[in-house]
Amino acid sequence: MKRRFYPSIVFIFFFSLTGCIANNPYSKSEKFKNIFYTTFNEPPKHLDPARSYSSNEYDILGQVYEPPLQYHYLKVPYELIPLAAERVPQPVYLDKNGEKLPQDVSPERVRRAIYEIRIKKGIMYQNHPAFAKNEGSLIYHNLKKQDVRAIKGISDFPIQGTRELTSDDFICQIKRLADPTIQSPILPILEKYILGLKEYADALKKDFEEKRGNTPDYKKYPLPGVEKVDDYTFRIILRQKYPQFVYWLAMPFFSPMPEEAVSFYRQGVLEEKNITIDRLPVGTGPFRMERYLPQREIVLVKNENFHGETYPEEGEPGDKEKGLLNDSGKNLPFMEMLVFKLEKEDIPRWGKFLQGYYDTSGITSDSFDQAISLSAEGRAAVTDRMKEKGISLITSVRPSTYYMGFNMLDNVVGGYTEDKRKLRRAISIALDSEEYIEIFNNGRGIPAMGPLPPGTFGHLEGSEGINPFVYNWDKTKDRPVRKSIEEAKELLREAGYPGGRDKDGHPLVITFDNPWTGADAVQMINWYIKRLKLLGIQIENRTTDYNRFQEKMLKGNFQFFAWGWNADYPDPENFFFLLAGPAGKVRYQGENAANYENPEFDRLFRMMENMDNTPERLALIKKMTGILRDDSPWVWGFHPVAFTLAHRWIYNLKPNPMVNNGVKYIRLDPEKRASMREDWNSPVVWPVFVLLAVVFAASIPAVISLGKKMGLTGR
Numbered sequence: 073m074k075r076r077f078y079p080s081i082v083f084i085f086f087f088s089l090t091g092c093i094a095n096n097p098y099s100k101s102e103k104f105k106n107i108f109y110t111t112f113n114e115p116p117k118h119l120d121p122a123r124s125y126s127s128n129e130y131d132i133l134g135q136v137y138e139p140p141l142q143y144h145y146l147k148v149p150y151e152l153i154p155l156a157a158e159r160v161p162q163p164v165y166l167d168k169n170g171e172k173l174p175q176d177v178s179p180e181r182v183r184r185a186i187y188e189i190r191i192k193k194g195i196m197y198q199n200h201p202a203f204a205k206n207e208g209s210l211i212y213h214n215l216k217k218q219d220v221r222a223i224k225g226i227s228d229f230p231i232q233g234t235r236e237l238t239s240d241d242f243i244c245q246i247k248r249l250a251d252p253t254i255q256s257p258i259l260p261i262l263e264k265y266i267l268g269l270k271e272y273a274d275a276l277k278k279d280f281e282e283k284r285g286n287t288p289d290y291k292k293y294p295l296p297g298v299e300k301v302d303d304y305t306f307r308i309i310l311r312q313k314y315p316q317f318v319y320w321l322a323m324p325f326f327s328p329m330p331e332e333a334v335s336f337y338r339q340g341v342l343e344e345k346n347i348t349i350d351r352l353p354v355g356t357g358p359f360r361m362e363r364y365l366p367q368r369e370i371v372l373v374k375n376e377n378f379h380g381e382t383y384p385e386e387g388e389p390g391d392k393e394k395g396l397l398n399d400s401g402k403n404l405p406f407m408e409m410l411v412f413k414l415e416k417e418d419i420p421r422w423g424k425f426l427q428g429y430y431d432t433s434g435i436t437s438d439s440f441d442q443a444i445s446l447s448a449e450g451r452a453a454v455t456d457r458m459k460e461k462g463i464s465l466i467t468s469v470r471p472s473t474y475y476m477g478f479n480m481l482d483n484v485v486g487g488y489t490e491d492k493r494k495l496r497r498a499i500s501i502a503l504d505s506e507e508y509i510e511i512f513n514n515g516r517g518i519p520a521m522g523p524l525p526p527g528t529f530g531h532l533e534g535s536e537g538i539n540p541f542v543y544n545w546d547k548t549k550d551r552p553v554r555k556s557i558e559e560a561k562e563l564l565r566e567a568g569y570p571g572g573r574d575k576d577g578h579p580l581v582i583t584f585d586n587p588w589t590g591a592d593a594v595q596m597i598n599w600y601i602k603r604l605k606l607l608g609i610q611i612e613n614r615t616t617d618y619n620r621f622q623e624k625m626l627k628g629n630f631q632f633f634a635w636g637w638n639a640d641y642p643d644p645e646n647f648f649f650l651l652a653g654p655a656g657k658v659r660y661q662g663e664n665a666a667n668y669e670n671p672e673f674d675r676l677f678r679m680m681e682n683m684d685n686t687p688e689r690l691a692l693i694k695k696m697t698g699i700l701r702d703d704s705p706w707v708w709g710f711h712p713v714a715f716t717l718a719h720r721w722i723y724n725l726k727p728n729p730m731v732n733n734g735v736k737y738i739r740l741d742p743e744k745r746a747s748m749r750e751d752w753n754s755p756v757v758w759p760v761f762v763l764l765a766v767v768f769a770a771s772i773p774a775v776i777s778l779g780k781k782m783g784l785t786g787r
Contacts, residue, residue: 095753097413097429104742106408108735109430111415115366120350121324122248125257127638127732130324134732135372135410136198137327137355140189140242141318143730145737146387146396148527150471150642150730152318156195156237156328156356161187161321165313179682182313184267189321190305195237196377198360201226202336203233210332215341223345226352226361234377237356239306241328246298246308247290248329252277258325265317267297267309287338313682319641324732327355358405358736370412374405383724383737396726405736406724425717426461428749431740432725433717437592440514443717450515452715462720462748468727469518469526469713471639473647476503476707477666481658482631485582488670488703495567496704497541501560502603505710512596516715519552520708522697523647529685530644530693539701539708557606564607572608581610585630587621625665628658635665636709642730644693645681651700652677668705721745 098109116129121137124130140157143150152160165173166184173181197203204211211231212219222228246266249256250273263270275293299307310317320326336342337349352361358378363371385400399406415421418436425433435443444465445455454465478496480486485495509517521539524531531537535545535552543552564572569580582604588596593615601611611632616624624630640646649655653669655662676696683689700706718725721744724737 095427096749097424103746106406106740106742107411108407108409108738108740109411109413110432111421111430112370112412113414113416115414116370118350119353120254120348121327121329121353122245122251122254122256123350124324130732132370132372132412133324133327133353134357135359135735136353136357136361137324138195138357139322139324139326139328140191141322142733143322143728144384145728145731145734146384146391146726148388148728149529150527150728152322154192155322155733156191157321158190158192160318161189163187163310163313163315163317176684176686177313179313179679183311185310185313185317187308187310187317187321188301188305189239189242189308191237191239191242192379193236193304195356195379197234197237197330197356198354198375198377199232199234200333200354201229201232202330202332202354203235204229204231205233206231213332213335213339215339217341220341220345223342223347225347225364235330235332237328238303239300240303241330242326243298243300243306244290244331244334245325245327245329247272247295248334249325250276250295251288251290252280253287256325258320262320265310265312265314267311268295269297272297315682315684316641316643316645319643322730323640330354357733359407359410362409366414368414372410372412374408378405380404381736387726391726396724399724399739406739407735410735427753428719428745431719431722431745435514435715435717437514444514444715446515452515454717458717461752463717464720466716466718466725466727467516467713468716468729469711470729471525471527471642472636472712472729473520473523473525473709474517474634474636474712475520475523475709476632476634478632478705479628479630479667480669480705481628481667484580485631486667491567493702493704494563495569496707498560498563498567498607499604499609500542500704500707501555501563502557502607502609503600503707504554504603505708506554507603508599509710511599512592513710513712516713517710518713520710521552522700522708523650523706524644524693524697525639525647525711528639528642528644528647530690530697532694541701541704542708560607564609569608572610579608579610581612583612583614583631585614585616585621585624585633587618588615588634589617625657626661628667633665637663639730648677648680648693648696651705666705668703670699670703673699673703719745719748721748 112128112131114128116124116132117126118124118129119132121133124133138156140155141152141160142155144153154160162175164186165175165177165182166186167173167181168183201212212229248254249259249262250269252273259273263273272293272295276288276290279288279292297309299309301307333349333354337347342348351364356375356379358375358381359372360375362373363369381404383399383402383404385397387396391397415424418438421430422433422436422439424430443455443458444452446452452465452467454463478485486492505517505519509515509519518526521537521543538545538552543554546553564570568575572580574580584597584600586597597613597615601613604611625633637647637650650663651666651668651673652664653671653674654660655664656667656669657663657665658667673696676692676699680689680692680696683692714727714729716725716727721741723739723741728734
């Protein structure tokens with residue numbers, strides 16, 4: 073009898089190889105689902121809306137929590153619209169006698185500003201064990217260790233509950249901002265405005281210290297600046313006129329927080345398991361936390377109890393033509409799930425985006441040339457390779473200003489005499505923002521003419537908006553043109569430093585402090601050295617880590633520095649305060665890092681800061697901007713432009729830097745995505761067959777020999 077040997081190992085080897093080639097990181101069950109895939113590059117530190125103050129954290133919080141207001145998704149200049157509130161509240165102003173004042177009243181007459189906020193009825197919280205009840209009593213608010221032995225997360229609790237949003241939840245959250253155990257970063261700001269908040273915070277702190285660490289009792293002390301009217305209405309009372317306060321109502325700090333969630337998460341047995349409100353938020357938004365693995369992925373799923381919202385029915389001119397209004401009136405959100413994957417390295421993230429495994433992407437310096445081509449006029453477009461893949465580019469100017477500043481307390485670069493102004497203007501001309509943007513930002517920026525970025529009231533375009541000390545207006549080209557190096561040299565000569573040397577012939581040496589430790593740091597510093605060398609000025613670089621850099625700024629131990637500011641809200645006050653005298657970094661530990669102090673600017677700032685956006689306010693802003701340009705405490709730098717790439721299966725994408733809850737507006741075509749992923753990532757199997765042939769040929773003698781020894785072959 074003849075027996076045969078079947079080399080099964082070869083087939084096992086074959087299938088293992090072909091299996092390795094299929095590199096889709098997602099399960100087959102997700103293939104045709106409305107799931108948005110994106111990334112984060114570092115784990116969020118705080119997801120408690122009373123503590124969080126970082127954009128990467130807002131990417132999560134904005135999907136879960138709903139403060140009273142939000143920004144219109146499609147409009148710039150930025151426009152506030154209702155979210156949890158029924159309408160954008162209009163303040164009622166009262167004088168010292170309690171008499172009502174008109175809306176355009178001057179700030180000095182106002183003694184109280186009352187914001188009455190009416191919230192929408194029928195808004196329900198996500199399902200959560202904090203609300204779970206049995207015969208009217210909360211189930212999980214007196215947990216013991218044995219109760220949570222098998223609990224790893226919120227979904228492990230067998231019973232979940234919900235309830236309707238009420239005004240008490242907003243009041244609870246405002247009180248939490250004063251809790252010493254939370255240390256909210258905005259408490260020092262709000263204490264200046266909300267009536268009695270400072271006294272309330274002091275009382276909670278004393279209560280906490282007397283209890284030796286036990287949780288302070290929010291209800292034990294009065295807070296006159298917050299009043300409950302009814303279950304759907306509450307008031308916030310300010311000590312003065314502060315029109316910018318409505319912007320705060322769109323930030324996560326003013327999101328509702330149910331007392332049930334506060335008491336649930338305060339249980340020590342849960343805190344020991346790291347089950348806290350700082351990691352596992354509970355809200356009324358379109359999504360809820362499903363899985364929180366900060367070293368791997370964060371997953372949000374559609375909130376089954378979401379009250380509903382519809383896509384905007386109007387936008388900016390051109391939005392309709394771009395298809396951004398095709399979904400007008402449709403129910404939100406469009407996504408079933410949001411998956412955030414941790415990607416610490418740029419190159420792997422970029423590769424997965426090109427494979428279709430991430431739906432959108434930013435652009436790093438390493439991938440810029442591969443993704444973007446620039447025309448002779450500097451217009452950006454995607455490369456032919458990106459066009460072939462159906463990838464589109466969306467750009468948006470961020471409400472930020474990156475600047476270089478002088479220490480106005482320094483004897484060399486500071487001061488307010490004309491020679492000092494001319495020195496700073498000469499340096500401002502030499503530090504060519506256009507060149508910097510081109511070299512280090514791949515053209516992604518707009519040269520700044522002052523502190524206010526586009527989209528902010530008071531920012532002016534065209535010839536009216538240029539800085540005349542640094543630019544000339546070219547009528548032929550209809551654009552600003554930077555003054556020449558020769559003009560800068562003449563200013564330097566008039567400042568007392570001809571050729572970059574003082575009256576004794578000594579070279580002018582300026583120290584440059586910065587916290588730059590990244591890959592481009594050396595090149596950036598060398599650029600500064602090269603640009604000022606054109607004037608004969610020498611730079612002494614002093615790079616340190618960020619903590620040491622901040623310490624130097626606080627002590628005033630510097631001459632020249634680089635920094636930036638991202639808007640908390642799109643109002644000129646949020647930028648001009650960076651140069652207000654009472655906010656000086658050295659004298660008052662404020663945000664005025666240049667330690668600039670001009671009495672006339674400060675007088676106008678006090679008039680302007682709490683005004684409504686009127687022609688009178690605009691006139692003040694123009695005067696203030698003129699003073700700053702004249703004194704030149706900053707080299708104005710640039711406003712960054714964000715580049716976002718999106719695959720062709722993504723719709724309704726219009727990045728708005730003030731909108732942190734924008735994912736609910738995005739729609740995708742999962743069938744198109746699945747088809748294109750397969751086209752781009754089809755297994756290439758011919759190398760496997762070649763390898764198999766080689767392996768098979770090489771194994772024949774060994775197989776025959778083994779067969780003889782085992783008696784598997786015969787005649």
